[in-house]
Amino acid sequence: MTAFKNYTVYILLCKDNSYYTGITNDIKRRLLEHLQGVNKNSYTYRRRPVKMVFCEHFQNVKDAIAFEKQIKGWSRKKKEALINREWNKLPELSKRYSPN
Structure with missing residues (x-):
């Protein structure tokens, strides 16, 4: 039997009001x-x-790593939409978003 691993992608709000995104098991x-x-x-x-403002759990480490890298490429506004779970704002805040 394989041990269950849980990976977490998290965002911290730092004292200087910046965000830090990381991954851990x-x-x-x-x-x-x-x-x-x-x-x-x-x-x-x-x-x-620092204060944890977002975390999402994954069973697959590759999925967690991909999500962490994705978030690290996002703008501050898009990260804040994620933190606030404002899913509807994510597409409009995407750099490659095209309404067509």
């Missing part, structure tokens, strides 16, 4: 690492405290 541990500043070279280290 242990969201509680990873959030604690961000909050404690475990890695002095990480993006969030000097931007603490």
Whole structure:
């Protein structure tokens, strides 16, 4: 029997009002690492405290990685629509969106 793995793509709101997007297989541990500043070279280290504003869980790591990369390419407004679960706004905020 294969152990069930759960992967989480998450967005943090940093102290400087920027967003950080990441992926992990242990969201509680990873959030604690961000909050404690475990890695002095990480993006969030000097931007603490951070607050998790979005997370989505995946069973397939490839799907999670693809979603994380997708979000990282999005504008701030599109990320905020995702955070607010305003699904209807996502197409109109897409760079390649074409109503035709």
